[in-house]
Amino acid sequence: MEELLEILEEINPDIDYETATALIDGKMLDSFSIVSLVTEISDAFDIEISPKYLVPENFNSVQAMMKMIETIQDEE
Amino acid sequence: MKNILEYLEISAEKYPKKTAIADRDKSCTFGELKNSASLLGNHPVLKNSTDSPVGIFASHSAETIILMLGVLYSGNFYVPLNPDLPCDKLSQIITDSGMTVIIGTDMEEKAKQSGFDGTYIDFSEIPANGEVALIPNISQTAPMFAIYTSGSTGKPKGVLKNHLSMISFIEAYVDEFGFDENIVIGNQTPFFFDASAKDIYLMLRTGARMEILPAEFFSFPVMLIKYMNERKVSFISWVPTALSIVTKLNTFSEVLPLYLEKVFFVGEAFPAKQLKKWMTALPDVKFVNLYGSSETAGICCFCGITEAPEEDGQLPIGKPLKNCNVFLMDDGKFVTDGVGEIHVSGNSLADCYYNDEEKTQNSFFIGELPDGSRNRVFRTGDIAKYNENGDLIFVSRRDNQIKHLGYRIELGEIEHTAQSIDGVAKACCVYNRKRQKIILVCEPSPQSTITADEIRRIIKTKLADYMHPAKVLTMDALPLNANGKTDRPLIEKIVMKEKN
Numbered sequence: 001m002e003e004l005l006e007i008l009e010e011i012n013p014d015i016d017y018e019t020a021t022a023l024i025d026g027k028m029l030d031s032f033s034i035v036s037l038v039t040e041i042s043d044a045f046d047i048e049i050s051p052k053y054l055v056p057e058n059f060n061s062v063q064a065m066m067k068m069i070e071t072i073q074d075e076e
Numbered sequence: 077m078k079n080i081l082e083y084l085e086i087s088a089e090k091y092p093k094k095t096a097i098a099d100r101d102k103s104c105t106f107g108e109l110k111n112s113a114s115l116l117g118n119h120p121v122l123k124n125s126t127d128s129p130v131g132i133f134a135s136h137s138a139e140t141i142i143l144m145l146g147v148l149y150s151g152n153f154y155v156p157l158n159p160d161l162p163c164d165k166l167s168q169i170i171t172d173s174g175m176t177v178i179i180g181t182d183m184e185e186k187a188k189q190s191g192f193d194g195t196y197i198d199f200s201e202i203p204a205n206g207e208v209a210l211i212p213n214i215s216q217t218a219p220m221f222a223i224y225t226s227g228s229t230g231k232p233k234g235v236l237k238n239h240l241s242m243i244s245f246i247e248a249y250v251d252e253f254g255f256d257e258n259i260v261i262g263n264q265t266p267f268f269f270d271a272s273a274k275d276i277y278l279m280l281r282t283g284a285r286m287e288i289l290p291a292e293f294f295s296f297p298v299m300l301i302k303y304m305n306e307r308k309v310s311f312i313s314w315v316p317t318a319l320s321i322v323t324k325l326n327t328f329s330e331v332l333p334l335y336l337e338k339v340f341f342v343g344e345a346f347p348a349k350q351l352k353k354w355m356t357a358l359p360d361v362k363f364v365n366l367y368g369s370s371e372t373a374g375i376c377c378f379c380g381i382t383e384a385p386e387e388d389g390q391l392p393i394g395k396p397l398k399n400c401n402v403f404l405m406d407d408g409k410f411v412t413d414g415v416g417e418i419h420v421s422g423n424s425l426a427d428c429y430y431n432d433e434e435k436t437q438n439s440f441f442i443g444e445l446p447d448g449s450r451n452r453v454f455r456t457g458d459i460a461k462y463n464e465n466g467d468l469i470f471v472s473r474r475d476n477q478i479k480h481l482g483y484r485i486e487l488g489e490i491e492h493t494a495q496s497i498d499g500v501a502k503a504c505c506v507y508n509r510k511r512q513k514i515i516l517v518c519e520p521s522p523q524s525t526i527t528a529d530e531i532r533r534i535i536k537t538k539l540a541d542y543m544h545p546a547k548v549l550t551m552d553a554l555p556l557n558a559n560g561k562t563d564r565p566l567i568e569k570i571v572m573k574e575k576n
Binding site: 013014024027029030031032034035038039050051052054055056059 | 291292294295296297298299317318320321324325326327329330331481512529533536541
C-alpha cells in the first residue's frame with residue numbers, strides 16, 4: 001500500500017488518495033497518468049498488467065488498485 | 077467557390093440524411109447541421125456585425141461544430157475557447173481578441189467570471205425552426221477563425237486564418253490521400269485546438285462521418301478500440317501521445333481495430349518503439365507522418381512510413397503537400413545542403429497574429445522563393461535538413477517552444493506566469509523530453525518565504541492543465557551565464573541529474 005501511495009503521490013501530489021473513490025470517474029487521473037501508473041505499478045510490484053485489467057473500476061481507488069495487484073500476483 | 081460554407085451546402089444537398097457527426101449519445105445529419113448552423117447565423121446579435129470575432133466555448137460535441145458554422149453563416153469569425161481554461165487565461169483571450177459576443181452551453185457564469193461584459197448567447201436559444209441565414213456573400217480572404225496558442229511573453233497569441241487558407245489545405249489533402257464520403261473519421265483532438273480543423277473540414281468537404289471519440293476512453297484503450305470497431309472508424313489523425321497510450325498498455329493483445337485503413341500522426345515526433353508496435357499489429361494500414369504549424373492551415377509536409385525506424389531513429393517530416401512551397405533558409409540564403417530554418421509559402425498561410433502587428437512582422441514577410449517568384453512566407457522556427465531522399469528531417473527548435481503530449485507550449489509563458497506570483501523573483505522552465513516532464517525552477521524574492529509547493533499550487537490556477545509543471549523546485553539564486561542571463565543549459569543539467 002505504501003509503495004502504491006508513493007507512486008500516486010509522484011504522479012499527482014494534490015489528491016487525497018486515502019479517501020478518494022472516484023479517481024477515474026471523477027476525472028482526477030487523466031490518460032497520461034494511467035500510462036505512468038501502469039508502468040510504475042508493473043515495475044514496483046514486478047507484475048504484468050494485461051489489458052483485460054485496464055478498466056475504470058480497477059483504478060477508481062487505492063483499494064481497488066491493491067485488489068487488482070493482488071489478483072494478478074495470485075494468478076502469476 | 078464563395079467561401080468554406082459551400083462545403084457544408086454541397087454535402088447537405090448531396091447527403092441530407094447521412095450522419096455528419098456522432099458522439100456517444102447523439103448524432104446529427106448533414107441536413108440538420110446545415111439547418112441548425114444557418115438558424116444560428118440569423119441570430120439578431122450576430123447579424124449586427126461582420127468580420128468580427130465571436131467566442132465559442134468548444135466542448136467536445138457536435139454542438140461546437142454548429143456554433144462554428146453558425147458564426148460563419150453570420151459573416152463573422154469564430155474564436156474557440158477551451159471551457160476548462162482558468163479564468164485568468166480566458167480573460168486574456170477575451171481582452172486580446174476584443175470579442176463582444178460569446179456563445180456556449182451553460183457557460184454564462186464562467187464568461188462573466190473571466191471579465192466578459194458583452195453579450196452571451198446560450199446554445200439553447202437557437203430556435204428549432206424559423207428564418208435561416210443564407211450563405212454569406214463574403215470573400216475567401218475574409219477571416220474564418222482565430223485560435224489562441226501559447227505565447228512566449230506569457231500572453232497567448234491568436235493565429236487568424238481566412239477561408240482561402242482552409243480551402244487550399246483541404247483540397248490538397250483530399251487530392252493527396254484520396255479521401256471520400258465512405259471514410260469514417262475518428263476524432264481525438266479537442267475542438268479548441270487548431271489540429272481539429274483537419275477532421276472537421278475534411279468531414280464537411282467529403283460528406284464523411286466524424287465520430288467524436290470520448291476522451292475518457294483514452295485512459296482505457298481496450299474500450300477505445302472496441303468503440304472504434306462499433307463505429308467502424310477507418311481513419312484517424314492523432315497526436316503520437318494518444319497513439320502511444322494504446323501500444324504502451326498492450327491493447328492490441330486484447331483487441332485490434334478492424335476497420336482502420338489510415339493512421340496519421342501529427343504534432344510531435346512519434347517514438348519509433350511505439351510506432352513499430354502499431355505497424356506490426358496492423359500491417360495493412362497506411363501510416364503517415366504529418367508536419368504543420370498553427371500558422372498554416374492543416375499541414376504543410378507529409379511522409380508515408382512503410383518501415384518503422386530503428387529504436388532511436390527519426391521519422392522524416394517528408395515532402396511538401398501540393399499547396400505549399402516549403403524550403404530551408406539560413407541567414408537569408410536558401411539551404412539545400414546542411415541545416416536551415418523551415419519556411420513555408422502558399423495560400424494556406426495564416427493572415428496574421430490577431431491584433432499583434434509586431435509579432436506578425438517577425439514571423440511573416442514577403443520574400444523571394446527558390447523559383448525566383450515573390451510571395452508571403454512564414455518562418456516556422458523549426459530547424460531541419462534534407463536526407464538522401466530529399467525528405468526533410470527535423471533537427472531542433474530555434475527558441476524555447478516545446479511539444480508536450482502533443483501540445484505546443486512556450487516555456488516562456490510558464491516562466492512569465494511564475495514570475496507574476498508574489499514572492500517569485502525569477503523563474504526558468506526546462507523540459508525533460510525523455511520522461512515528458514515540465515520542470516520549473518524558481519528563485520524566491522529575498523524576503524519571501526514562498527515554498528515550491530505553494531508556487532506549484534498557484535501555477536495550477538493560472539495555466540491550462542497540460543502546461544502544469546510536473547515538478548517545481550526552488551534555488552536561492554538561479555545560475556547566470558557570462559552575459560548575466562539565466563544559464564538555461566546549466567539549469568537543465570542540474571535538474572536532469574536529479575532524477576526528475
